[in-house]
Every structure is written in C-alpha cells, then in structure tokens.
Amino acid sequence: MVFQPIPKKYYELSEIELYERIRGVKQTLGERLVILGHHYQRDEVIQFADFRGDSLRLSQLAAGQPNADYIVFCGVHFMAETADILSAPHQKVCLPDLNAGCHMADMADLDSVEDSWEELTEVCGESIVPITYINSAADLKAFCGAHGGVVCTSSNAPSIMGWAFTQKEKVFFFPDEHLGRNTGVKHGIPVEEMILWDPQLDLGGHTPEEIENARIFLWKGNCPVHQLFTVNQIHRIRKQIPDIQVIVHPECRREVVELADIDGSTAFIIRTIEAAPAGSKWAVGTELHLVRRLAKEHPDKLIISVDPNMCLCTTMNRIDVPHVAWTLENLLDDEVVNHIVVTEEDAKWAKIALDRMLDLSN
Ligand code: 13P
Numbered sequence: 001m002v003f004q005p006i007p008k009k010y011y012e013l014s015e016i017e018l019y020e021r022i023r024g025v026k027q028t029l030g031e032r033l034v035i036l037g038h039h040y041q042r043d044e045v046i047q048f049a050d051f052r053g054d055s056l057r058l059s060q061l062a063a064g065q066p067n068a069d070y071i072v073f074c075g076v077h078f079m080a081e082t083a084d085i086l087s088a089p090h091q092k093v094c095l096p097d098l099n100a101g102c103h104m105a106d107m108a109d110l111d112s113v114e115d116s117w118e119e120l121t122e123v124c125g126e127s128i129v130p131i132t133y134i135n136s137a138a139d140l141k142a143f144c145g146a147h148g149g150v151v152c153t154s155s156n157a158p159s160i161m162g163w164a165f166t167q168k169e170k171v172f173f174f175p176d177e178h179l180g181r182n183t184g185v186k187h188g189i190p191v192e193e194m195i196l197w198d199p200q201l202d203l204g205g206h207t208p209e210e211i212e213n214a215r216i217f218l219w220k221g222n223c224p225v226h227q228l229f230t231v232n233q234i235h236r237i238r239k240q241i242p243d244i245q246v247i248v249h250p251e252c253r254r255e256v257v258e259l260a261d262i263d264g265s266t267a268f269i270i271r272t273i274e275a276a277p278a279g280s281k282w283a284v285g286t287e288l289h290l291v292r293r294l295a296k297e298h299p300d301k302l303i304i305s306v307d308p309n310m311c312l313c314t315t316m317n318r319i320d321v322p323h324v325a326w327t328l329e330n331l332l333d334d335e336v337v338n339h340i341v342v343t344e345e346d347a348k349w350a351k352i353a354l355d356r357m358l359d360l361s362n
C-alpha cells in the first residue's frame with residue numbers, strides 16, 4: 001500500500017469547484033467508472049455514489065459491474081479489498097483516502113488468528129468452522145476459505161451461522177464479539193456456551209474443559225462506534241419519549257440489543273424505518289451520518305440517535321470531497337491513486353469464502 005499525498009490545491013478549491021470537477025470526470029468516464037458508497041459515508045460524498053449499500057449489497061455490486069474499468073470505493077479499506085477480490089482482473093479498485101480503515105478489522109491479524117486456531121483445534125480437533133465478519137483483512141477471509149469457513153455480513157450472519165452449524169459443531173467467530181454473540185443467541189445458543197476468546201492469553205483465557213464445552217468462540221474485538229451505545233441511554237430516551245421504538249445494529253453490546261425493540265443490519269434498519277407509518281418515533285443505534293440522513297429523508301417520522309453526541313465512523317469519514325476529486329481526476333490519465341490490490345494467493349482463497357457467503361445469501 002503506497003500512501004500518496006493529495007496535492008494542496010484540492011483543499012484550496014471551493015466546494016462548488018470540487019463538485020463540478022467530480023461531475024466532469026463522471027461524465028467523461030461514463031460507464032467506465034463506478035462509485036460505490038457505504039451508508040455511513042458523509043452526505044457530500046455519498047451524493048456522488050452510483051450505488052450505495054451496506055456491506056453485503058456493496059460486495060454484490062462490486063461483483064456485478066462488468067463495464068467498469070475503475071471502481072472508486074467510498075467506504076473503508078476492507079470493503080475496497082473485497083471489491084478487488086470480487087471484481088474482474090482488469091478492473092481497478094481505489095480507496096480515495098488510505099486512512100479510511102476500520103478499527104474493528106484492525107483488532108484481528110492473521111498471526112493471532114492462526115495461533116488461536118492451532119490452540120482451538122488441538123483441544124477440539126476438526127469440529128470448528130471459522131467465520132469472519134466481512135469487516136476483516138483479506139488474509140483472514142483467505143484463512144476462512146482455506147479452512148472450510150465463510151465470510152458473513154451483519155445482514156446474513158444468522159443464515160451463515162446456521163449453515164456453519166450444518167457443517168460442524170462449533171464456530172470460531174472473528175473479529176466482532178458482539179455480532180457473534182447476538183447471532184448465536186438468535187440460534188438459541190445460551191450465552192454460557194459462547195466464550196470470549198482473548199488472543200493475548202493462553203488458550204484464549206480458558207481451560208481445555210471450557211473450550212470443549214463451548215459452541216462458539218468469540219474473538220475479543222468490537223466496533224468502537226457501535227459499542228458506545230448503552231442501556232442507560234435507552235432508558236433515558238424511553239423516559240423522555242415513552243412511545244418511541246428503539247432499533248439497533250447487532251454490532252451493539254448484548255444488553256443493548258436485548259433492551260432494544262428490534263435489531264438488524266444497516267439495510268434492515270433502513271428498510272424498517274422506510275416502511276414505518278408516518279408519525280412513528282425511532283431511536284436508532286447505528287452510525288450518526290446514516291441516522292441524520294434518515295431523519296432528513298423522513299420528516300414525517302421522529303428519528304433520533306440513541307446517542308446524539310458521538311457514534312461517527314471517523315475512519316470512513318476520512319474520505320472527503322477533495323480526496324474524491326483528486327482520485328477521479330487522476331483516473332482521467334489512467335493514474336490509479338490509492339489502488340487497492342489483494343495478493344493473488346489471498347484473493348484466491350478469500351474469494352472461496354466470499355463466494356460461499358454470496359451463494360448462501362441468494
Ligand atoms: P453493515 O453495512 O453490514 O450493516 O455493517 C456495518 C458496518 O459497520 C460497516 O462497517
């Protein structure tokens with residue numbers, strides 16, 4: 001990964017000039033360019049996305065753009081890697097700012113996952129399926145592909161885990177402990193049969209007996225954005241607005257999901273609020289840009305954040321209009337800045353785990 005500095009001039013241009021330049025490149029490149037954007041992206045950027053979606057939809061979209069030479073990803077690094085793996089070899093994927101990482105994805109690395117797998121399989125033998133949340137580096141997806149495992153997103157985690165339990169008795173889920181636990185509960189697995197795996201400790205911090213008795217091993221990782229929502233915030237909101245409904249993302253802590261009226265992926269949250277009757281009231285536990293956008297798009301409903309003071313995905317929002325303009329203008333000269341390339345070996349195995357997920361999501 002080569003960090004290229006963005007020329008200062010892009011920060012000296014006015015917003016209107018930047019918008020004009022972006023529109024100009026889009027018009028010139030036509031179908032050769034596709035811009036994908038995640039729902040958590042800021043409004044000034046997402047307005048230029050040809051398609052927007054959650055992680056599942058964006059991976060399906062990345063796999064289905066045969067006419068595009070360039071895919072510009074206004075999301076985070078793991079999403080751009082996924083797009084590179086799923087797109088055709090001649091297509092080039094770029095991430096306008098390489099600082100747009102994911103704190104959760106950074107909480108698991110291949111060495112630690114391999115060490116943990118060795119420890120787990122020494123105790124449990126061949127009885128485990130690895131599942132990586134899509135919010136992970138490409139080499140972890142490759143690990144899953146090579147070990148009979150699969151990728152999941154928050155949209156399909158319940159069905160993917162269901163599939164995993166048809167294959168083996170136990171699941172090793174990384175890197176989000178909360179999504180793993182919330183999904184396990186949906187499968188009727190008691191929380192005592194899900195153990196938190198701390199990769200810093202021998203045997204994840206457990207005895208061999210505890211490991212033998214567990215059904216799910218939950219990697220000690222989380223999303224610092226969704227983990228911030230608390231039960232006290234929900235209690236406070238319900239006291240102020242008794243008839244409000246609380247909807248949260250399954251990356252939230254178990255106790256928050258339990259207290260909420262309903263939980264589901266980003267796409268599920270959007271669909272649910274879109275379908276709700278006028279006059280309904282919602283407190284939403286997910287990234288703030290999306291919550292604010294929903295509130296703007298549905299003025300006939302009351303839509304507030306469970307925590308209005310923070311909960312921004314600051315890394316995703318590193319991608320700003322100057323970076324998008326700079327990335328696009330370089331493409332006019334076939335200069336691919338911030339080109340995201342997954343090694344051939346990782347791509348081969350990661351694609352197996354991703355295709356398995358896509359097949360199971362149809
Ligand atoms: P989804 O887009 O799958 O809901 O995931 C949320 C998220 O944290 C994206 O990184």
Ligand code: SF4
Nearest residue numbers: 102103104223225313
């Ligand atoms: Fe990662 Fe959380 Fe941001 Fe999603 S919201 S990209 S999980 S840090």
